[in-house]
């Protein structure tokens with residue numbers, strides 16, 4: 001049994017139907033939190049949320065839509081009465097050369113991976129002020145250095161990293177902490193196409209220090225730690241969870 005050190009706390013996790021979000025919501029729930037699981041994929045969300053006996057609320061919401069975000073928060077706060085932790089995790093990755101990305105795709109990626117963080121965080125502020133709560137944004141190592149062929153994703157994740165710092169500066173006076181995690185390539189639905197191509201996966205693994213790809217179970221505990229009182233003096237930080245990929249200067253291994 002895990003220690004129920006989030007008992008009495010309410011946590012919102014976006015993108016909770018899959019990957020990091022699903023495992024993160026599960027971890028918080030195991031630690032006693034009331035969990036609001038948010039996703040735009042209603043069907044998958046419903047089946048995932050059914051695994052939680054109580055203290056969980058599933059809300060279908062497209063977090064790139066500011067009005068939908070307002071409604072989602074009203075439901076969440078109406079149900080649990082407070083908010084302690086917001087995990088902005090929902091995201092999409094769309095490949096394409098810069099001259100191939102149309103306006104709709106650009107807006108969809110920026111809306112989902114960057115604007116959603118702003119919409120959810122802004123709406124959370126009055127509630128987090130009351131609890132001196134905190135925000136964790138799931139950015140990416142693509143927010144520190146770019147991937148080839150993902151211009152919108154790279155731009156959004158770079159924005160997510162600096163929005164984390166900006167929010168941390170402005171919300172610190174309320175006792176609200178804001179941090180980010182930067183995962184490397186992990187085995188989730190999003191990483192599937194790369195992970196299942198053994199040649200591509202091998203090239204990614206060669207760029208890690210630890211010689212393997214990541215799992216959602218590598219990322220979720222770091223999010224939970226950042227949300228916990230043990231990280232009480234950590235804000236504006238970006239924690240790489242990438243097996244050492246970003247420790248490299250980008251040159252291939254020399255030995």
Ligand code: NAI
Pocket residue numbers: 014015016017018019020021038039040041061062063064089090091092093112113138139140141182183184185186187188189190191
């Ligand atoms: P995933 O595809 O398994 O899960 C993402 C979830 O977000 C899905 O359930 C999806 O329905 C939901 N979602 C997408 N757009 C949404 C929207 N507009 N509103 C509400 N929900 C929405 O992906 P994964 O890997 O768990 O990704 C989670 C986060 O981690 C994303 O922000 C992603 O960019 C980031 N990340 C993932 C990496 C990886 O290798 N898997 C590496 C670095 C960062």
